[in-house]
Amino acid sequence: MSRRVLQGVLSSARLWGKGRQNAVGLVAVPSQRLTSSLTAPLSCTFITSHAWHNSHPTPAPSPTHHNAAGIRTADAGKEMLEITFADGNSSFFPYCWLRDNCQCPQCFDSDALCRKLTLEDWQHNDSPRSVQVEEGGRHVEVQWVSGHRSCYEAQWLQQHAFTPSARDSQRSFLAIKKELWSTEMKLPRMDYNGVMHGDKELLDFLVTLEKKGVVVLTDAPREPEAVLTIINSIGYVKPTHYGTNYPIRSKASASSLAYTDQRLGMHNDLPYFQYVPGIIFLHCITQFEGKGGENDLADGFHVADYLKQFHPTEYRILTDTPVYFWDKGVAQVKQETTEYHKIVNIPIIVEDRLSGDVVRVNNSQLRNSYLDLPPEQVTPWYAALRLFNQTVDQQSIRNKLNSGEMLVMDNTRLMHGRTGYDSALGERHMNQAYLDWDGALSRRRVLQEKLGVTLE
Amino acid sequence: MSRRVLQGVLSSARLWGKGRQNAVGLVAVPSQRLTSSLTAPLSCTFITSHAWHNSHPTPAPSPTHHNAAGIRTADAGKEMLEITFADGNSSFFPYCWLRDNCQCPQCFDSDALCRKLTLEDWQHNDSPRSVQVEEGGRHVEVQWVSGHRSCYEAQWLQQHAFTPSARDSQRSFLAIKKELWSTEMKLPRMDYNGVMHGDKELLDFLVTLEKKGVVVLTDAPREPEAVLTIINSIGYVKPTHYGTNYPIRSKASASSLAYTDQRLGMHNDLPYFQYVPGIIFLHCITQFEGKGGENDLADGFHVADYLKQFHPTEYRILTDTPVYFWDKGVAQVKQETTEYHKIVNIPIIVEDRLSGDVVRVNNSQLRNSYLDLPPEQVTPWYAALRLFNQTVDQQSIRNKLNSGEMLVMDNTRLMHGRTGYDSALGERHMNQAYLDWDGALSRRRVLQEKLGVTLE
Incomplete structure (x- = not known):
């Protein structure tokens, strides 16, 4: 048997390799609001929204998420990053979670679609040295105190947000709400x-x-x-x-x-x-x-x-x-x-x-x-x-x-x-x-x- | 596929058929202590303890149950029958449960090893009109107010008793107690x-x-x-x-x-x-x-x-x-x-x-x-x-x-x-x-x- 990214156009490993070459212009700005106007001109990936969507191993996001792909601001707090998206919605992203879910090829195996990183590989209290919103809000880059660098796509963050609507979307992908019935039921x-x-x-x-x-x-x-x-x-x-x-x-x-x-x-x-x-x-x-x-x-x-x-x-x-x-x-x-x-x-x-x-x-x-x-x-x-x-x-x-x-x-x-x-x-x-x-x-x-x- | 009583010597249907011919001498004695000395001379079955044990679709009882097969007394209370066995142990048997678990061929299919009786077939408040300990304590016969007649073997009652030891026996037949281990473990x-x-x-x-x-x-x-x-x-x-x-x-x-x-x-x-x-x-x-x-x-x-x-x-x-x-x-x-x-x-x-x-x-x-x-x-x-x-x-x-x-x-x-x-x-x-x-x-x-x- 084999496994691959379904409908994949570009593997994220390739994107990441390319991304690393282009990553420049990071600035150390912890606990400071970053807006997309401050982003560096070159990105950590050059993935397009379309290619990203096709290669991404998650369900199609619900329609409410389609409208706004960008990151407006990223606020680095004590334990969490608060990201406000272009549609005005915002979510906190705990640093633990961000570090654990880094999608770079060192941390994530895009063939096996599996986390390579173990909890032993990073410190529980690792935190960002700098946070950078890049490429017009397409993604955010985190430079960790420990030295590792992570980059998160805006749409991926929206899908995985800790907001009620994002959590609901995944819940209904897991299991559809049951419709209870009694004697009025007409058999489908x-x-x-x-x-x-x-x-x-x-x-x-x-x-x-x-x-x-x-x-x-x-x-x-x-x-x-x-x-x-x-x-x-x-x-x-x-x-x-x-x-x-x-x-x-x-x-x-x-x-x-x-x-x-x-x-x-x-x-x-x-x-x-x-x-x-x-x-x-x-x-x-x-x-x-x-x-x-x-x-x-x-x-x-x-x-x-x-x-x-x-x-x-x-x-x-x-x-x-x-x-x-x-x-x-x-x-x-x-x-x-x-x-x-x-x-x-x-x-x-x-x-x-x-x-x-x-x-x-x-x-x-x-x-x-x-x-x-x-x-x-x-x-x-x-x-x-x-x-x-x-x-x-x-x-x-x-x-x-x-x-x-x-x-x-x-x-x-x-x-x-x-x-x-x-x-x-x-x-x-x-x-x-x-x-x-x-x-x-x-x-x-x-x-x-x-x-x-x-x-x- | 087919199913039969494992190691069966006599099917309970045959025993029951035979039993019905022999059932005589019932006396109406509700709420009265019956001792084995009062039993009728003929039984509702002529099953021997050995044949019963071999034909019975349950695990071998634990050693504590082997010693005493007989019923000493049966006390008919308001909602339960209290049976004292020859070894001095006793258990209450709720009437609901006794009625639901009648083993006669009308109520229980001994080929399918399955209850034929449904809850609709009997009244929740059915109770004994008479209770009879028979054949030297080998079994007890219940004549129900509703008209049905049931007969329960002493050993079957002991195995199915609502006592801690009988309940424990069945629990460990269901699942054996796990033995937790740590670094001292030598792999079996x-x-x-x-x-x-x-x-x-x-x-x-x-x-x-x-x-x-x-x-x-x-x-x-x-x-x-x-x-x-x-x-x-x-x-x-x-x-x-x-x-x-x-x-x-x-x-x-x-x-x-x-x-x-x-x-x-x-x-x-x-x-x-x-x-x-x-x-x-x-x-x-x-x-x-x-x-x-x-x-x-x-x-x-x-x-x-x-x-x-x-x-x-x-x-x-x-x-x-x-x-x-x-x-x-x-x-x-x-x-x-x-x-x-x-x-x-x-x-x-x-x-x-x-x-x-x-x-x-x-x-x-x-x-x-x-x-x-x-x-x-x-x-x-x-x-x-x-x-x-x-x-x-x-x-x-x-x-x-x-x-x-x-x-x-x-x-x-x-x-x-x-x-x-x-x-x-x-x-x-x-x-x-x-x-x-x-x-x-x-x-x-x-x-x-x-x-x-x-x-x-």
Whole structure:
């Protein structure tokens, strides 16, 4: 494998080499306001804004940043540099951060897109001996007391600013804001072949899946490989003890209730994995023609949000009580038969420790009988779980897939179930595989950069 | 694939069927102490303790539970049944829990090892109309007000009791207590072929890896497939944009600093994955003969523990400040070339929200320049990171792998680095692949059950 700057026109190493030759006219002016009118005539790079933008390994900045590329002033304070940009916005840049993120070839490897500098290579209290706004405000040069010299492009500084708007831009590039839904939800439907063959369509699909947690892909080829083909076009298939992909059909002596024609209650798949499958691709190869075989779907994050608002006591019980999920049996997906025994101890509703955001919802008939609680906490926990289940049912929608359709679900968020059907009356054949979010989010970001799409 | 009760002698469905025929002589005695001398002469099952134990899908109970299988008394209270066992220990069993965990074939699928009963199928306030200790204390039968009848084996109740010791047993089956280490650590070394071909050796390896976070496997075949062979004998290879396995050699225009001969600072691999690879298998196919190319290793959980104790302010900064890790480039591990752009925003030290336990430690040169913080928090964060790095270095050990050895590391916990070497003087060829903990823990539990090993 190899790695390069995407869409790179000039590598920053070349720019830097060139820049060093041109760097002249530095003046020691600590703690003094520098304006662009004071800049030296020659720059530490001759990069143009266009070339810089194309070669830069970051997302397209949001539109609010496009208008103003220049630095108006740079104020060197005790611990931070305050930069005011041409658009009037300003940001503090702590010296520690500036030193750590020097982009010169000695400090940063532009092939590996990786910091070469370690914290050992510089002093925590290093500070500027001089600060120079150069080339009409295109960049600022810092001469450090330690002797090192750094140069920062105006646009790079704007993108990496410690302002709410710059921080928001990167946050929404990391993860798109989720849109919670209830019974009003109309299932988003997209054409499988469009998504398979169009960058824009694939981006639409990934963004919708991230926002809503569910998409139906229509007109997929009715063959088991279809789930693998689409997952491989996004990331990597997640192998589990069910195999890389597996059929779901009614059969005798079923190893899972899924392999019967009985009703399946609202659940997520494999909650007994620490690394629960992120995304389910459930492909309806042949739908049952008679009554039943529909999918019920609910937004677990919405249910959590609803409980938090209207039933805070039960919500807190469900976030603060880990319970065992498990699965145990024999897998025959590799050459040799392999027993497995998966266990996880995790709450029904999982909050992020720092943000308090709900990041995962778990429910399954594969709760273990073991329950690691003082007995007096058990009955209130069951009452809370019962309320959770009732709310999931009340807030769910029902959909029957057509043969050839593929139901794609965020398995960290969605609860899904199936109405029963009579397998004596006809076949129902689904095929399923998993993809983790690391791969899906990565692909969404790559497509955003490729297509120049900024999302809130 | 199929699933069955491991080592099963009699399926519980058969036992239950038989049991129902024999169930007679129930007496309504709510809120009354029942002793084994009052039991009906015929039982709801005729299962023997031995058959029950073999057919039961749970780990071997810890030795403290082996001694006493019987129920002495059962006291039906308002919300719970209090059972006193023959060994004098007692536990409360909430009625909700008993009803939810009824093991009869109507409520529990013994093929799928899965609860069939949903919460909708029973009332939250269902309670016993009668409770009967039967067959000399071998089991207790509950006749519910709702009409359902349940029967619970004494040993099953002991294992699932809400007592500290029963809860501890299951907790250590879930996860073995970690043993933190510092510079006194002698690297555990085990024979690769022994681990590959012996259940006991494989269990030893997995338990040691879980406890210590690191094991060196010796005398592995010096071929790239060796990492895949051993991972596939445990679980499933984790695919990433680096491939299922990949060589680490010095080369020009390296896409990662790992692919140079430079020193690598202490880090964990791929911290920019939400699902960071759980376990690294780093196989030394050919070691560099000259100076350098050693591995530095430190226990990140010990470092966290040390900081928590001696530098609580810095510890709290490191647990409470998410920072961006990222990786961006082009992978060529699939048929088509695929760009990737992974980002995660996560603290250096990750605590579990509920237990406060450290569950993951992250550090890498692939911290992004983006930092989502108010500027005044930046300098203290750098000071804390510097202290973390210094502590990692101070508490590290150094080891040079021999050709053929494989360094196996818990990548959620260990920090590892490499001393530089001069690639002009000779070759150094490593090969590497990843396994997630879900697979490794599952295999450890399966082997424990197979070999009858109980661990604290």
